[in-house]
Amino acid sequence: MRLASSSRDPFELDRLAEELAGRESANPLDDEHDTNGHDLPIYVPLSHDNSYLKSEVFDVEAFLLSRSYTSLPDLRSELRDYLSTLKEELVKLINDDYEAFISLSTDLRGEGARLNTLKVPLVDLKTQILESKRELHVIQDAIQEKLASRAVLREEKALLHLLLKISESVTRLESLLLIASPENDDMQQSPIDGSRAPNLNPAEDTVDDRTRGNRAKHLGRVATEYTQLLYHASKARQDNCVFVDEIQWRIDRIRSTLSSDLDHLFSTTLLALTDGKVDGKVSEVEKAKSIADLTECLRTYDAMGLWRDAEDVLRRDVVRRFVKKSIFPGALAAPASPLVPHTPFRSSTTPAFVNSSSPLPPRTPYTPFTSFAVKTPFRSNYGVSNASSTSPYAHLLDDPEDPLARLYTQILRFVERDMSRIMGIAESVALKSVSASRRDKLLVTSTVPLPVEKTHGETGGDGFQIMANVVWEEFGRAVMDELGHVVFAAGRPNEFRKHYEITQAFIRSLEFLAPSAHSVEAMREHQLYTAFERRWQLPVYFQMRWKEIVSKMEEALSTARVEMASSADKHSFASNQAAAVWVAITACWSAEIFISELSHRFWRLTLQLLSRFNTWLNNSLIPDEKFTAEKAAAAPIIRSATPVDGQSSENAAADDSILNQYATIILDVRSMNMNVLTLWQEEISMMLPEAAAEERANTEETLRQSLTSLTATTLPMSSHIVAILTKRCCDALNPVRSISSQFRAMSNKQMPKEPSYFVSSILRPIKVFFGIGVGHGPGSSLKEHFLEPYATDIFEAVAQRYVYLLTGMKKTEDSLRKLKRGNMKKPTFSLFGGGGQAKEDDGKDEERIRTQMILDVEAFGTDGQLLGVPLNKSESFKSLTEMVHAVDPPDNT
Template sequence: RAGLEQRAAATQARELLELLLDTSHVVSKVEKLIKELPTAPSDSSDVEDRSVDKGYSGNDTTSPNVEAGTDVRETQSILLERIASEMNRLKFYISHAQNLPFIENMEKRVQGATKLLDGSLERCFVVGLEHRDAKVIYNCLRAYAAIDNTSSAEELFRTTVVSPLIQKIVPQNYAKAVSGVSSDDLEDDYEQIMQCVEKDCKFILEISSSANSGLHIFDFLANSILKEVHSAIMKGKPGACSPGKPKDFLRNYKASLKFLDFLEGYCPSKSAITKFRSEPAYTDFMRLWHVSVYFSLRFQEIAGGLDGALTATISPVGVNENQMKQKTLLLKQSIKLLESLQSCWSDDVLVFSHSDKFLRLSLQLISRYTTWLSSGLAARNASDGSTSSPADSEWALSVPVEDFIYVMHDVNAVIGELSESGDFVGRVNQLLASCPIEVLTLVKQSILQAVEPLKELLPSIMDVMIGVIVKRSNEDLKHLKGITATYRMTNKLPVRHSPYVSGILHPLKVNELPCLVFCFRSTDSILA
């Protein structure tokens, strides 16, 4: 047993010694390779100077100095990729030999080598970007991937290529935007940015998404392009994201979604799109758009408009009573209801991501209109008058019975508009066509269920009109008691009808009979 323990200890000591030797060897190798880097110029300027000294003429068709500069950059990038690979290997060794005195003594050497590598790699990558050298960029990206430092490459591309382009499009001085030099509109800016991406950024996107390159870990779309656009908007056009101007906000928000769709078009796969959307830069950009605040403002605007209309007095709007059309709304309250419902689903108001909230608002508008009607009808039927009636019922207490025909007509028209065959349900289903069929079915059912209480009010409206007519007829029927008194006063038979007979049908002859006929016809058409 003691022998086995000694053998195990010896094996462990040998493995540790080999690890330390490998670590020392890699550090020395990295330092040696780094020392070779200064002999390789970072750009072609030194090569051009040497080529002039050697007598190259600037009138040559093929410029030898350009070719030499390209070769030098490529050689340097290959060397940097090799150094990065060794640095990755060194990090692996150090992670397995932590807290050892030998490793701690080498810490300064490792830090110095890392600093030199980062600086040389940065210069080489920037030069490659400036010259659009695909081979140099490819090698540098592989080097960044080897040392697990993708963020530095993304930041260099942003500051070197993307930032100068965006600054020419979006003003970086907010004072200029306020003074009127630039508006808060983003549509034209996005169009120019998309052209720049297609022209000046596509090359690196193609390199990083090439098959079997191992460069898919880079996300220049989010961490370079989108991040710079976000920064430019915040500095130059902060008012573009303000929901205080709902129309401008919605226009800019939709333009931003279109821009994001454009960027996602460069993602080679669904997994790449998922990765793009999960990046912090994407999340931060979406936080610019306070859609919930926008909806709150629209809610106040739409719901407040309907409430204002419901508190007004009832009067027909611009339609002759003798020329009423069954599909035409006559009361401004009903007109405002349909306008509010249509506004919820108009292109100038609706935000698709919040369509559930706009559906809820639509149902609340229908419920509010139904409550307004039911409260008025209940107050009209009450025997104690209007002394303790709620505010919603004041319209029914003051309106003449003849105007209830307009109420009946509008309720029928609203029910028809919100029915399964109506335009409103078709419009909503069209806008939500991308949703599953189960969702569309639930949306349609919710709208139809919201209309059911409105249908139940039709008999109540009829009862109110019938009750008023009956009450008025009772006043005339009271005079029938005088007929018996007339017969008792004389034994002669009357030679003409009693004057009270003509008054019995007076209420029906004046206004109410045509109203009742129309109401019965309208009710029959709805129930059919």
């Protein structure tokens, strides 16, 4: 059986299939893993649901990629099969609907006539619809016409009501103002034909109660009614109503009458407040009533926009009367009134140093003051003064001996007493009123305003400007016209500056009495204020002061030599030239000369003065090789060591003169530097106008650069001083050459124990110059700052000279020693070392000379150290010390 089966299955395929099935059943997980890891492509036949075939645009590439597992021949076969399927379905569809298609064409036969029959009634229907629409439009137009006519009638009715209101308002206002109403036949007459029977006397019994009660409130109500009349008239005028034009003359007459009554009442109230009773006693009730009437009048003026009319009344009835009595050409020469106090600003807060007799502190000029930045505690309600004034300018006007100060004080007292109350009331009225911001502008243009004379330069706009248009304009113009030839006289600078200071104090005090910051701004913007400031001619004053300051300084700088200041002069400068420059600089910022408006010019002049001093130093005192005998003889001579080596007494005197002049100038330049910086910090920086921090830093930097340039002129002077002192110190080293001959010629040959006599005189010129141990020297004042640097430079140069002399001395001794060896055939003992077998006496001489030289160098170093010379940093002194301590090697020749 087995053989038979194997013959039927020679490859044992059945056995292999069984084994494969066994392995797959034994490892089901592996089989599942294999299945998931190697998915075979799924064959999807073409159908109507294929997304590529249903798309509007057939994408061949996408379709081929989706069938990438199919070969092209197989894909062609599939497409052909699908095409045949589509054809079969199309044929089937035609066959299914063919019968219905044939029946449709049969059913539509004869329908054309029926459609034409249906078309005929549609035309008639359209005609009927259009006719109905036309009739509807006619009805709508009729309704709109009726509504428009009713609107016109309504507007005409409203206009008639408005005209009735205007007529009634005009009649009512004429009645309230006691103006006779014109008859019907006089309606077209001129306004001058209208008669008025006003009665402003409240004491008469025939006057109506409203005029006897409170005339101010009555006029206020009339003004309110008049404002409404103007509003109604403006609305009627927009409709070109002839009635308004016909009664315009009556409206103008009402305005004129109301303005006249208001001016009369305002004038009467002002006189009652400012003049009072004859005996000067006014009851509190009458005073309160006058203030109430004044407030009501100002409120009425504000409501009607007649601010300039109120200012004119105030100017005419109050201010101008006082101006005519107080300011006239001879006002400054008239005796002071005993009734006028010294000043209205006497206060306990005034500084103790301020009084009528003591002058102001030095260099404390007038500084601009912003009046509205300071509270006014001395003013109670409506500006009534109830305490001593605290004006910061009281001390400038507190001078009973100055007629201009007395006049300004009198003016300020008048303003504080009579005008402050009125300005305060006007300011409070303006703050409470909303008329200026809410009044319709048509009211202003609806009627012809009355002609009002406007003073040249008057400040316009809304609201009261009493301080600018009344107080300042009247007083400023009076001062310019009546006292201008005295107050603004720039030809007398001292009086001019005093008048300027007093006038500026008066203006600032006047601003201090202003009711608000806005009134101060209006006053400063007034054209008369600008003209008043231009009248001062400050550039002319500066030119005169410039000539006065510069001429004195140029007189001192006219000579090229330094002139010593006398001991009686109380300043910190030793020369007249530096003192003159300092006096000129301080004069620019002194209280007697400085004016704040010219601060920039005085600042520029200060820099020019420093530059002029710098130029004088460069042209006159910069070291020159030749100094004439005239320059030397003019300066005081300081005796120094006796001239040696052919130095003439004239040259020594010339050097002494140079030392004296240079020391004086160096001291004065240092003093000038410190004093100018102190003046800048304490005064100039505060007196210059406020500026930004960057600009202020630039200004200070400019000053420091000028001072640095001035200090740089002293550097060549210092070098020349060092050169002269070095020459004198080196001249004192000449005895060094004769030390060896002196020791060999001495009979008493002992070992030296003290330095040579000339060592103490080597650095003596430095001590004489700085006054160390010899009393006073030219550079005594420079000792603190210049002793060490001068002594160090001179010591270094002298040490080099010392080394040079010892080197020359050594060469001389070597030459002598060689000469002796040649003559005597014997070695000698060298000064700087043993050199063979010499005589015993010669060796001792050389030893003594070396010891003496060591003592001299040590004493020289000690003197230098006492003068502040750092010996450990001096290379020349180190070389000198090594030279005198060195020992020459023995010479075996």
